[in-house]
Amino acid sequence: MLRVFLRGANTKAQKCLYGRAHPTNLQHHRHYTSGESSGAAKVVAVGLVTLGSSIGGTVLYAKWDPKFRTAVEKNIPYSDWLLGMALGPNPYSPVTAHKKQVELSQPPSMMTEESRSSKIKKEKNIKEEPSVSTASETTSAPVYSAQSIEESSAEASHIISAISEVPSVPAPHDTEAAVLTEECKECHHHGDTPVPAMVEAVDSMTEGPLKERPAEEVTARLAQQEQEDQDILASVSASLEESLASSAKTTLQAIGAQEAALQAIGSHTHKLKEAMEAEVPPDQKSAQWRDLETALAERRSTVNDAGAALLKARDALDSLRSVIDKAKESKVAAVQPLVLAAEENLHSMVVDLDQAVTKVQSAESEAKIVSQYTELVNEAKRQFQKELSSLTPEIQANWKGLTGKLSADDLNALIAHAHRRIDQLNRELAEQRVREQVHIEAALEQQKLEDQKALDKAVHTATQHSKEEARLEQERKLSELREVMEAEMRTQLRRQAAAHTDHLRDILKVQEQELRSEAEQVLNSKMLEQETHYRQLTQEQLDNFTLDMNAAYARLKGMEEAIDSHVIAEEEARKAHQLWLSVEALSYTLKTAGSDLPTKPLESAVQAIQDSCCNNEFALALASALPEESLRRGVYSEASLRSRFNSLRSMVRRVALIDESHNSLYQYFLSYLQAALLFEEKQAMPPTQLTNEDLDPFKLLSYASYCLEHEDLELAAKFVNQLRGEARRVVQDWLTEARLTLETRQVVTLLSAYANAVGLGTTQAP
């Protein structure tokens, strides 16, 4: 294209140049140029069309194939901007590919997560409703906490599921929460029954939230309760004792009375029997009968007393029973044994009383029999008496004393009566023997009935007694068991208390150790502080003392040193003077250069310097830095060098063109010609910076000459050093000489400066 343009430009130029003088050419050219211009436009248009179509094609293909798009974006800069503008952001960049994969794998887990969470939520809702309705405030707290955990986890899972980018891990928390809720339900169902009681107790005790009563209140309450119990116990025991005592007294009294009655009955019966059966003289008989009557009266009285005492005792026992029952109702535990004991006592008293009563009853029945017998006998006697009196009316008195007074008739009548009576009695006896069986049976029946009755009664009383005994036994056993339990509980509590005390002891020991170690630490730290403080003080003192000592010593030393240094300084000054003198000698020798003659050899002067500054390394080094040539042969002065240079100059000019490659005789000729024809300044001031042009030999020579005229050998040497080729070979000697001179002069100036410095340093101001 460029060529085309150029050609076009050329032809246009030609057209301008040629004008219309050459029509054919022009025509040709015009045709060519017009063709060219239209062609150019065509080419431009075609180029633009291809460019646009290529761009459009790439865009379309990028839209269809994302990989191609990424490749294009990667390789061609700014294409991503263009493609982004045209198509929108790249959906298939390599970063989002991973996300897509993650998304694809996520839905199954997500769905399960959601379903599970929803299920749990439903379950929870179903279960929670009835439980919430029945639950009280206190027990729903754990349920609520579980609910909150559940809710929060469900919410979290929902939120996580909402962010579709991140895969949500099925939280173990959910299952835990579900399990927790289930467990909570179970325990909740269990806890329903004790809940109301607890709630009641809670409500009764405290209002609002449950809180532990303070220890003082508890102890006060306990003390109060104990006090109450003690009071109740005291009262109950007092009442029990009272009633027991009274009942015991009455019972004993009753028993005593019963015993007395028994005794009386027994004695009476015995006496009666004796009186009935014994044959004693009449006066003793009347005494006997009187005894009998007294005994009878006694018996009656004792029986009455016994009856009254029995009633009293029964009343007392009833009252005791009522008291015991009342005492049983009280809840105090300590009352129970007392109650039990009282019951036992009661029972025993009742038993004794009943026994005594039965004894008395049996004695009474016996006595009844005997009395019946006596009555019968008395009846018979009375009958006999009556008959006897009817027969023998005059005999009224005791028939035993009648034997001497009776006549034979009376006796016969009596005997006949007696015989008749005997017959009658025999007949009665026979009748009686006949009716014996029936009488016996009737008697047996009666006896059986009575026996039955007695048995029933005895059985009844015995059962009652045994029931009572069993109950008492049970209660005794219960109390024993309770005691045992209490003892065991006490031992357990004691054990617990012992464990607690052990634990406390351990903790106290540990605490004691900790506190001790703390205290020790504190003590140690304090001690350390004190020690360090003390040490610091002593150290300070010591330091101060040492400082003073050191100061004094230092001053002494200083004074000594000052004196010594004075001496040394004097020495140094002398040496410096010597050095200076020798250096001056050396510099003088430099001046001894004649024109075109070198100076004297510097060897001797250098030797002198070396001798004078044998221990001065710097001077020695400098002295040894002098070049050999100068030592042996001496150096040329600057003036001689200058003059030499001037002669050299022409030579250099002549061979300016000659170097390694240009060194034929023809070059020599040319060089000579140049030297003859070229004129340069004799002396030209050298610029501060050399350019390539300045490296021309002629210029260099003029610079060097200028420098030499201005006493700058060094710069002149530098310029001369820039010569190359044959010119350089020509000035080599001069250059070495100049170098030598410069070196020597440098060393000498250094030495003199050094000597001056040393001299200045060591010179003492007056």
Add this chain to the structure above:
Amino acid sequence: MADEHGRKWDRCLADTAVKTVTGISVGIVLSVLFFKRRTWPVSLGSGMGLGMGYSNCQHDFRSPYLLHGNMVKDQ
């Protein structure tokens, strides 16, 4: 060093002169003896002499710039 240049020139010129004269003389001798007193041997001889002198002179002037190498045989 500068003197050397002058010395070289002296040598060179002397050498060239000698060679030229020698060449001329040899030419004369030859032309007299063998070439029937033609002039060409003289010019030849002078030319040769000049040339040799020139060459020597050039070589002399070049001598500082000539490098001498030694072949080292592998042993």
